[in-house]
Amino acid sequence: MNKTDTAKIISEMNEAAGRYYHSLLLSDSGRKGMEYLKSYGLSRDTIDKFGIGFAADISGYGLIDHLKRLGYTNDEINDSGLVVKYNTRLARRPEIEYVDMFINEIIFSVVNENGHTVGIYGHDMEEPWLDVFSNTRLYSYLRKALFGINIAKRSNADHMIVCHGVMDTILMHQAGFDMTVSFPGIEESAFQAETIKDFTSKIILCVGPREYEKEWTEDVISILERDGVQIICADISPFNDATDLITKAGADEMIKRIRVATD
Numbered sequence: 472m473n474k475t476d477t478a479k480i481i482s483e484m485n486e487a488a489g490r491y492y493h494s495l496l497l498s499d500s501g502r503k504g505m506e507y508l509k510s511y512g513l514s515r516d517t518i519d520k521f522g523i524g525f526a527a528d529i530s531g532y533g534l535i536d537h538l539k540r541l542g543y544t545n546d547e548i549n550d551s552g553l554v555v556k557y558n559t560r561l562a563r564r565p566e567i568e569y570v571d572m573f574i575n576e577i578i579f580s581v582v583n584e585n586g587h588t589v590g591i592y593g594h595d596m597e598e599p600w601l602d603v604f605s606n607t608r609l610y611s612y613l614r615k616a617l618f619g620i621n622i623a624k625r626s627n628a629d630h631m632i633v634c635h636g637v638m639d640t641i642l643m644h645q646a647g648f649d650m651t652v653s654f655p656g657i658e659e660s661a662f663q664a665e666t667i668k669d670f671t672s673k674i675i676l677c678v679g680p681r682e683y684e685k686e687w688t689e690d691v692i693s694i695l696e697r698d699g700v701q702i703i704c705a706d707i708s709p710f711n712d713a714t715d716l717i718t719k720a721g722a723d724e725m726i727k728r729i730r731v732a733t734d
Contacts, residue, residue: 484551486588489580492524500527524578531570552605582621614659617652626650630673639713646722664694673701679712705732
């Protein structure tokens with residue numbers, strides 16, 4: 472099988488995984504995940520729009536069994552980046568057989584501008600520093616991907632809004648900013664900045680004051696300004712990020728901040 476065929480199969484498995492985790496979120500077993508998402512004020516329409524899921528099956532074999540039922544072989548599943556040989560979330564930790572990579576995590580699918588799922592992002596509800604991407608062989612595509620671009624590219628706005636996090640992007644869309652994207656947490660800003668230049672020449676950065684975000688912002692600005700992209704920084708102080716602002720001050724306050732930036 473050539474490289475193109477392999478990438479296509481892995482993308483299909485990532486898409487199937489996204490649908491599987493979304494169905495779990497909507498089931499009785501997904502109650503914990505749904506409560507977490509609703510604590511951010513996410514509506515059911517928004518959850519469906521982004522296909523958000525929840526890895527509710529804690530057996531370690533839920534996704535594996537699902538992919539087998541869809542007809543994928545063991546070799547294809549093992550190469551998918553969706554399974555691992557060691558998962559600390561399992562009470563028993565087999566070191567030989569493959570188990571699901573995502574367990575008890577909120578699931579976000581990273582869909583590129585062509586509508587292909589190039590990665591799965593697992594968010595730990597209690598320890599967000601443990602967030603992880605699928606170990607995908609589609610990394611060359613993932614590192615160029617912008618979360619939300621499959622929706623934002625259809626916006627009628629003359630600019631795009633760039634946030635730092637996935638939840639920021641989702642809440643911005645729910646607030647009416649359908650032109651919002653974020654650079655996924657793999658921190659490949661050079662590649663992601665190259666991608667966004669294909670869609671707009673004007674960007675509003677909506678990021679927080681934390682030190683690591685300042686460094687990230689400086690990198691993005693230097694890359695984009697070098698190629699003539701207009702950069703506007705929205706003031707979201709004293710909040711940490713778009714999520715913090717919207718959940719604490721409301722969507723109307725974010726609308727006001729963006730209007731000030733664009734006037």
